[in-house]
Amino acid sequence: MKNKTWLQSVLNIYLIEYALSAILRQKYKNFFILSIFTFLTFLLASVFFITNSIKYELESTLEALPQIIVQKIKAGRQDDMDVSAVDEILSIAGVSDAVARVWGYYYFQNAGVNFTLVGVDEYENQYKNSLEKIVQKFDFNNEENIPSMIVGQGVKENMSRNYYKQYFNFIKSEGTLKKVNIAGVFDADTQLESNDMIVMSKDEVREIFDIQQTKATDIVVKVVNPEEINTIASKIRLMYPECRVITNQDLQVSYQNIFDYKSGIFLALFIVCLFTFFMIVYDKASGLSSEEKREIGILKAIGWRVDDVLKEKFYESFILSFFAYVLGIGFAFAFVYIFQAPLLRNVFIGYSELKTSFELPFVFDTQTLFLVFFLSVPIYVAATILPSWKVATLEADEVIR
Amino acid sequence: MIELIDVTKIYEVNKKESVRALSHINLKIKEGELVILKGSSGSGKSTILSLIAALSKPTSGEVLVDTKKISKLPDNFSSEYRRDNIGFVFQKYNLIPNLSVKENILLPLVPLNLDAQSMHQMSESVMQRFHIEHKQDVLVRNLSGGEQQRAAIARANINNPKIILADEPTANLDEKLSLHFIEMLRELKASNKTIVIATHDPLFFGLDFVDREIQVHNGSLVL
Ligand SMILES: Nc1ncnc2c1ncn2[C@@H]1O[C@H](COP(=O)(O)OP(=O)(O)OP(=O)(O)O)[C@@H](O)[C@H]1O
Ligand SMILES: [Mg+2]
Numbered sequence: 130m131k132n133k134t135w136l137q138s139v140l141n142i143y144l145i146e147y148a149l150s151a152i153l154r155q156k157y158k159n160f161f162i163l164s165i166f167t168f169l170t171f172l173l174a175s176v177f178f179i180t181n182s183i184k185y186e187l188e189s190t191l192e193a194l195p196q197i198i199v200q201k202i203k204a205g206r207q208d209d210m211d212v213s214a215v216d217e218i219l220s221i222a223g224v225s226d227a228v229a230r231v232w233g234y235y236y237f238q239n240a241g242v243n244f245t246l247v248g249v250d251e252y253e254n255q256y257k258n259s260l261e262k263i264v265q266k267f268d269f270n271n272e273e274n275i276p277s278m279i280v281g282q283g284v285k286e287n288m289s290r291n292y293y294k295q296y297f298n299f300i301k302s303e304g305t306l307k308k309v310n311i312a313g314v315f316d317a318d319t320q321l322e323s324n325d326m327i328v329m330s331k332d333e334v335r336e337i338f339d340i341q342q343t344k345a346t347d348i349v350v351k352v353v354n355p356e357e358i359n360t361i362a363s364k365i366r367l368m369y370p371e372c373r374v375i376t377n378q379d380l381q382v383s384y385q386n387i388f389d390y391k392s393g394i395f396l397a398l399f400i401v402c403l404f405t406f407f408m409i410v411y412d413k414a415s416g417l418s419s420e421e422k423r424e425i426g427i428l429k430a431i432g433w434r435v436d437d438v439l440k441e442k443f444y445e446s447f448i449l450s451f452f453a454y455v456l457g458i459g460f461a462f463a464f465v466y467i468f469q470a471p472l473l474r475n476v477f478i479g480y481s482e483l484k485t486s487f488e489l490p491f492v493f494d495t496q497t498l499f500l501v502f503f504l505s506v507p508i509y510v511a512a513t514i515l516p517s518w519k520v521a522t523l524e525a526d527e528v529i530r
Numbered sequence: 531m532i533e534l535i536d537v538t539k540i541y542e543v544n545k546k547e548s549v550r551a552l553s554h555i556n557l558k559i560k561e562g563e564l565v566i567l568k569g570s571s572g573s574g575k576s577t578i579l580s581l582i583a584a585l586s587k588p589t590s591g592e593v594l595v596d597t598k599k600i601s602k603l604p605d606n607f608s609s610e611y612r613r614d615n616i617g618f619v620f621q622k623y624n625l626i627p628n629l630s631v632k633e634n635i636l637l638p639l640v641p642l643n644l645d646a647q648s649m650h651q652m653s654e655s656v657m658q659r660f661h662i663e664h665k666q667d668v669l670v671r672n673l674s675g676g677e678q679q680r681a682a683i684a685r686a687n688i689n690n691p692k693i694i695l696a697d698e699p700t701a702n703l704d705e706k707l708s709l710h711f712i713e714m715l716r717e718l719k720a721s722n723k724t725i726v727i728a729t730h731d732p733l734f735f736g737l738d739f740v741d742r743e744i745q746v747h748n749g750s751l752v753l
Contacts, residue, residue, distance in 0.1 A: 141640070141641070141643040142643075143636075143639075143640045143643065143649075144640055144641065144643075147637075147640055150629065150633070154628045154629075423624075424626060426624075427624045427625075427626065428637070429609060430583070430585055430612070430618060430620070430624065431612070431613075431618070431624075431637060431638040431685065432609055432610070432612040432613025432614075432616075432638045432641075432689070433609060433613075433638075433640070433641055434605075434606045434609040434610065434641065435605060435606060435609070436606070437609075437640075437641035522605065524585065524586045524587070525585045525586075526580045526585040526586035527586070529620070529624055
């Protein structure tokens, strides 16, 4: 009993050794269980990882939403707004900034996708930090006086696929072409919302969509105190009864709806996973083979106590399921963050072909790891130990007869 | 040493049926004694061994070993009692077929968490004593009947038990191997173990080193 470390006295390595050899003795059966278990952990973890990434993505998108958007409505449709409203809105107490936006969706027929064209003015405050960065980085009026634009990664890919590598020909409202150079691409960390975005000067956007100099697509408003968003929104509504005034809370609800709908699909997938998992567990719990029973009986007969048997079964099932868990998590990490979740991501990001090229941001969440762990390992361990316990507490004589 | 007092054992086969395997048995075995239980199939020999090993409990009556009432022990204590006192050579050997001879022999020591060196020494010594060390790394399922039996005897002796129980030890052996077993038995007897053997093999009858032969008939002892 000397020469024994603290760990050796707590953990019985012979018992662990025996558990390992017991796993290896049933190679095929345990390999099958390991494969299924790994696959289920992998699926479960992948779903959680993707959900986390999208949630993170949406949260940052929501944070960047303008507090108030004012749109003109004409005969039930959105129409261009007078820029002069900016000054009137600025005069409302509590408003810190109001910016007239010039933008629109441009349908690229060859690819069958929509681009979001956003006009910026270098000398103006940008309504979003991400735009501010882009404007500072690029020079839209280059020497040759050919208009240029900065595009999102998704836009870039779609254009190249249609042989527009250096420039793009926009078809203007009246039907003529307008050539715009591609001056750059947003950084890799660009988010979901900006992936289909094209940034160019306001004048070019005006030209493409035929928006007059005195008009804008909408006006975004910043307020000093976020608590006052609703009061200020009502004031604007009173001033412009013909306008629709949208607050970021309204938008949050609709974004959240998209997300909830998607997480609903995944909840379903999740349930399928669990169901399959419980099938295995059920099969396992429904009883031991006569060989397994006999082995427990023999161990009891040669002096193992019930808890020695159960400890051994614990090690056996824990080693197997924890190994599967680690494998599954590892595969899920690689699948989601390195390979960007092929197949699975399409279920998540289905609303535009363009959106599929966005990156799933890496979100490390220990809670998810714990959740997947507790949904798998203890259940399997319990499902292994329970039937063994039933057999181990019988009279050994009955079992080995 | 071993004492069965008015022991009755009834097996419940199912709700309606039950088998009376032993009926009001009284038996005393002294320390160092070698006793042969003989009798026809179904007479209750194995049941007696199983009660002495605390592998099952009597329906009524008491089993005492060293004045301890082992028929009243809770399950965990009867495991410990076997581990510390009993070496059982089962009729079907009850080895684990996909483990090696050495692993099987060490199995009773696994829960004790001893240090590796004493484990090694103990297994070497019993394997040598029962002539199986040359097969120590062979899987039990690849052994002959005689080798399996020697492995089973080695395993029964690894904890250096005071009591050795053997159930039909020669049932699967030819005459030469049976005689060899009887030689091993003589050595065990010489080392002052208390030994109880259930058998109907005539080779065991009338041996000079056997202290008593007890006839079991229909769940009773014929004295
Ligand atoms: N677990 C059990 N359940 C039901 N009946 C049992 C059980 N164990 C033994 N019996 C019955 O009890 C009786 C005595 O059995 P036991 O095994 O003690 O006989 P035995 O003398 O060892 O016979 P054999 O020489 O065939 O080994 C038999 O009728 C047997 O069928
Ligand atoms: Mg028998």
